[in-house]
Amino acid sequence: MGGKGQDDRPSDTEERKHTGLAALADEDFSVYEAIGGWRGMVESLLPGLVFLVVFLVTGNLAWTVVASGILALVQLLLRLLQRQSFLGALTGLLGVGICLVSAWLSKDARNYYLPGFLINSFWILVLGGSLVARVPGIGALVEYVRQPVLSGFRAWLNSWRSDRALLRAYARVTLVWILVFIIRLVVQVPLYLAGLVGLLGAARLVLGVPLFALAIWISWLMIRDPFHAFHTKADLVDAGHDGDGGVRG
Incomplete structure (x- = not known):
């Protein structure tokens, strides 16, 4: 009887799961x-896909925007009905909405893709600056x-940057993602x-999910060994400090 609430809660493994680039932080x-x-x-x-197909079939931007807008709202409602993150659902709707507004206000279907160009350019600059x-x-x-750190930011930053192998791997992976964004612009613009x-x-x-999946897999292969080596060593050091504290207590 009382087991329902416990069974409905996500397991620890599920709670640790991340999507996007944040998934690189997952052990599994x-x-x-x-x-x-x-x-x-x-x-x-x-x-x-819906935007492209409807526009190619009808040639009518208004119908295309309406169809895509309805789809975005349906996706939002489904997420909310399944009690998924409201922020995540709203973010998805906002992203599609910006693209649709860009196309509608300019009366040009091409401008549905314009926000993507700006986002890719932004990340090239940010990652290059990093x-x-x-x-x-x-x-x-x-x-x-x-x-996550709220204090001791400098110590946190220096801890992983002091590991040369890990820092080098992160730099190479950052270059991989700069290349991803450049490829998108070079092909699409x-x-x-x-x-x-x-x-x-x-x-x-093609340069969306498929390229993302390939790039994140390559990223994991590049950071996997230095990532595990560094954090295994860090965990052992932390465990040693905890043990010392216990003895002294």
Whole structure:
């Protein structure tokens, strides 16, 4: 009788699962989990696919925006009915909404893809700046997800940056993601300028989830060994301090 509440709670393993680049911080990393499973794949691909198909079939921007908007609202309602994160659901709707508003206000279907160009450019600058500052952006993200800090930020930063192998791996992975964003722009911007909406939409789909999955798998292969070596050593040091404290007490 009293077991229902306990059974309904997510297990510790489920609570530790992350999606996106944050999944690199998980001990049991999985590409499938990183892209959000089958649902994450569908929710990532469907908005762009619906926009592209409806526009190519009808040639009518208004119908395309309406159909895509309805789909975004349905996805939001499904997430809320299944008691998923409201913030996550709202973020997804906001992202699609910005793209649709960009296309609608400009009366140009190409501009559905314009916010994506701006986002990719933004991350190229941020990650490139992080390398110049010798604080690889992907490394900072992974380490923060693994151990969020509200105080002692400098000590936290110096701890993982002091490991040369780990720092080098994080720098290389950050370069991988800069390359991902550059590839997207190099392929898509010429299609945008040429007004080839069909090819642009297809390129966006291919360079979305599939490229992300490949890049995050390569990222994990690159950081796996130094990541485990560093954190195993750090955990042993922490355990030693705890043990010393217990003896002294």
